Amino acid sequence: IQLTQSPSSLSASVGDRVTITCRASQGISSYLAWYQQKPGKAPKLLIYIASTLQSGVPSRFSGSGSGTDFTLTISSLQPEDFATYYCQQLHSYPLTFGGGTKVEIK
Amino acid sequence: EVHLVESGGGLVQPGGSLRLSCVASGFTFRNFWMSWVRQAPGKGLEWVANIKQDGSEKYYVDSVKGRFTISRDNARNLLYLQMNSLRAEDTAVYYCARGEVFCSGGICYYDIFDHWGQGTLVTVSS
DSSP states (O other): OOEEEEOSEEEEOTTOOEEEEEEESSOOTTOEEEEEEOTTSOOEEEEETTTEEOTTOOTTEEEEEETTEEEEEESSOOGGGOSEEEEEEOSSSSOEEOOOEEEEEO | OOEEEEEOOEEEOTTOOEEEEEEEESSOGGGSEEEEEEEOTTSOEEEEEEEOTTSSOEEEOGGGTTTEEEEEETTTTEEEEEEOSOOGGGOEEEEEEEEEEEEETTEEEEEEEEEEOOOEEEEEOO
């Protein structure tokens, strides 16, 4: 299953609302997770089952979608949110990740 | 606190072998699926392989089938990745990750990577 993220990069300002999309090549129900990765660090789980917030993750992060189209939204971008975001499907093997979306400072 | 610490990376020539290790602490290792995920320099994440709690099931991405072997030692809380016939395209940071299971509405979702190690760099070059 291929996951296509868009955009591949974006520039935004602190306080902006940011939306990242992830499209699956076939239906995966809610078998999707989102991760944040900062340079030189391991990824961090943000959201699973498409819309469930991982414990400890700020509520400005939210996820939605089902089937083939999914969205990660950051309601008010904070300085610590500048990072690369990946979606991952856990519907079937081989597990796959999207290509990533780099969120940069405008 | 959950900790995953990888080791064993380094520089190896094409065609060579390397064994990666990941030591787990802070949780009951034998209760979890475990995975290896890699990231080539400047590139995205690629899942490599995973292994069931008792080692009875293993899955691999096609590009490593027949060359890589995942295994575990539950008595010592260790996860391994034996890598043979290495190629330049295997150059990456290799992460071990815990596969958590979350259930909702009667459905259980596996392979949610809730904890990751810091990674170990494997460089395949002559």
